[in-house]
Amino acid sequence: MKTMSNTLSKYLNILTYVMIGLTAVFVIMFYLGGEIPNQAYTTPVYSDLLIRWATILFFATAALAIIFPIIQLIVNPKGAIKGLMGLVGLGLIILVSYGMSDATLLNLPGYAGADNNPDTLQFADTVLYTMYILGVGAIVAIVGTEIIRRLR
Numbered sequence: 161m162k163t164m165s166n167t168l169s170k171y172l173n174i175l176t177y178v179m180i181g182l183t184a185v186f187v188i189m190f191y192l193g194g195e196i197p198n199q200a201y202t203t204p205v206y207s208d209l210l211i212r213w214a215t216i217l218f219f220a221t222a223a224l225a226i227i228f229p230i231i232q233l234i235v236n237p238k239g240a241i242k243g244l245m246g247l248v249g250l251g252l253i254i255l256v257s258y259g260m261s262d263a264t265l266l267n268l269p270g271y272a273g274a275d276n277n278p279d280t281l282q283f284a285d286t287v288l289y290t291m292y293i294l295g296v297g298a299i300v301a302i303v304g305t306e307i308i309r310r311l312r
Contacts, residue, residue, distance in 0.1 A: 186213050189210075257286045260289050261286045266281070
């Protein structure tokens with residue numbers, strides 16, 4: 161089992177480097193590839209390619225984020241409790257963020273778009289508050305870990 165794990169790890173590392181390399185090439189092409197002539201706005205030639213690559217990476221990441229926990233749940237059912245506790249904690253943070261959010265329409269002179277509606281505004285506030293809470297939590301965890309490490 162160890163050799164299979166090492167072999168899989170080696171292939172995943174190679175795949176990671178290949179994907180990072182492709183991303184770097186696409187970004188360089190995007191910035192240095194020139195612009196499409198006669199456009200109303202500056203439009204890099206390789207915009208579509210970079211957007212497609214980002215979409216592929218997003219869906220691959222989403223699929224792996226779903227598949228690997230299911231495999232881990234099957235292999236180690238006792239470890240699933242910790243994962244479920246993390247999901248419950250994240251759910252509580254989202255609920256608190258939703259409670260803090262505001263759906264009041266914004267006064268935007270000259271804006272006639274459809275995005276200034278209560279649902280969109282409440283969703284945006286919920287996402288922002290969730291990110292604020294998670295960001296502060298990450299900073300506190302990093303600082304706390306360093307303090308505990310120094311005290312030991």
